[in-house]
Amino acid sequence: MTPSTASRAVPGRAPAGPSRGARQERRLGLLLCAPAVVVMLAVTAYPIGYAVYLSLQRYDLRFPEQAHWVGLANYGAVLSSPYWWQALGVTVLITVVSVAVELVLGLALALVMHRTVFGRGTVRTAVLVPYGIVTVVAAYSWQYAWTPGTGYLAALLPEGSAPLTEQWPAIGLIILAEVWKTTPFMALLLLAGLALVPDETVRAAMVDGASFGQRLRLVILPLMKPAILVALLFRTLDAFRIFDNIYVLTGGSNGTASVSILGYDNLFTALNLGIGSAISVLIFLCVALIALVFVKLFGAAAPGAEPEQR
């Protein structure tokens, strides 16, 4: 039982305040949470706080003694740099396109998995295989497949074309790799949502003469909305932080760098901890903004929260 349900149950019985038993239960709940909170603070809050601290300094890893405060200058440098805006544009493009395609494909796969009667296990396993493959391994196989001379897919293209070396084809292939890899995840989340749709409701709509399109649009999707929003939220956050696919496929060259690649290059190659941390913090803010928009505007329920009143 979580502390919130415990305290919510209380007011009905004792309007003057929580009873002694409830207070003790609440204290026990907090106590039980404490280790998790401490671990979260140590592994999440501390690095984030330290990144913010570093982002306010001119700090080169090679010359730690020359570090000094520069206020918001690093943010100014990042936000006034065309590289940041280019990377942000690429990231947003990859996020929007890949998540949209994944939603459509994922929904189709979820419907297939939901309705399959024969070989249900086989179908689900087959759909899940791409998700089970390590991203870097999958990315390498895509990279080899699209490299002229070694790849079977590159061999299908006209002689002399090397799609991974040009900006738009490369971004397209990154999106393809991303969609191939994470559509099963989307399908799984949507399948869970489909299970929430009561069969009787759908059958009732059928009896009323609703076509498949009408049933999907007017019955199934509205009932699935919470699951769809959670799936979209998860995938958007993941897609926005895309790193491994790009790192393997193009290394971020030819205008295919995402914001994460940009941050990595500035931290690890340029050893510029100040600028790199500023980029990281900005990525963090973008991700927080995405989550906020989903939760506040679309009403996506945070995982584990109370279900909405119907």
Added chain:
Amino acid sequence: MPRVPSLRSRWASALAGLAVLAPALTGCGSSGQSGAVTLDWYNFPDDSGALQQAADRCGQQSGGRYTIRYNKLPRGADGQRQQLVRRMAAHDTGVDILGLDVTWPAEFAEAGWIREWTGAMRDRGTADTLDAAVRTATWHGRLYAVPYNSNTQLLWYRDDLVPTPPKTWAEMIAMADDLARAGKPHYVEIQGAQYEGLTVWFNTLVTSAGGSILTPDAQAPSLGAPAVAAATVMHDLATSAAADPSLPNQMEDQNRLAMESGTAAFELNYPFVYPSMKANRPELFPHFRWAPYPAVTPDRPATVTIGGIDLAVGAYSRHADLAFEATLCLRDRDNQLTNALKGGLPPSLRSLYQAAELTRDYPFAADVLAALDTASIRPQTPAYQNVSIAVSHTLSPPADIRPEKDVADLHGQIQDALGSKGLIP
């Protein structure tokens, strides 16, 4: 809200991991009073066995005072530098000897991560050594590393297609045009991908045209007319019939493969292509010839960029005296000869280029030595990585170069890079 790991947190955990590991590593690094000290040598991964053999041999020759453990760094140069930088930034006492790419000593010396070579050690480390190689290891007039292997590019060509090798880039492009019109293999193979190899190409061309990327004090970009001439050559090649369609994606190994596949007539590359051609295409091998790197202007021979590895002693090493001695052993005549014969890497000792063992397998040894004697070095600055990235990003892809404008752009970008200002792409 779900946990959102930032890049920063990955970095922090990596450092934390290092901090935890460092004492453990040194713990087994030195085996205490009894027996030999173990020196940790970090160098590029070598598959030929030459480096391991050198490490073993030096351990035996030390008379039980030390043994050398050869730790293989990642394959890519960026990965090697990242690992060394992280170790040194964490003051790792377990790094005794570092194999540095010739572009890194300035950075490591300025950061205080490697020790200066002085006195007798300095004299022993530079005796009989190629001048350009010693210059790569020198920073502000002090020696911070000693050259291990060296490397440079030659012009490789097929004498069944090209009877006399071209002297200049213009001649070579014209020859390729003629071959193309005759319907024969005609590509010029060179490193055109957006990476360090493109910077090497540009540096060779700029210095061959009589200029340099940075001013002599390395405080500002120099560039100017020679840089425009260099960018023009790159653009001319990329837009001519001589350009391989995958030029903007090509690195050294793709060049080698294209030459071996028979589609190319010329190749600008390192000597490793020679044994490879012999093994892979014995029917083409008799026609596979070499010549000096083509010049930019007829009156001035090319100055080819020097490559290779310099060995340095870590600033936090607990056994620096032994490490200096071991480094000299690793680069001695015998070990360099093994490295050249087994690993295929040109030595940094001048006298080895006349050794019969070497010239038997490397008939082009005299040409490599001539190229190394007039070699140019890449810009020497602690901010070299940033300068190189500015160059390779501005001039990629080569077909889209607008010489005047791109060199002007590059000027500003290098200025920012030298000041560690702004972002790198």
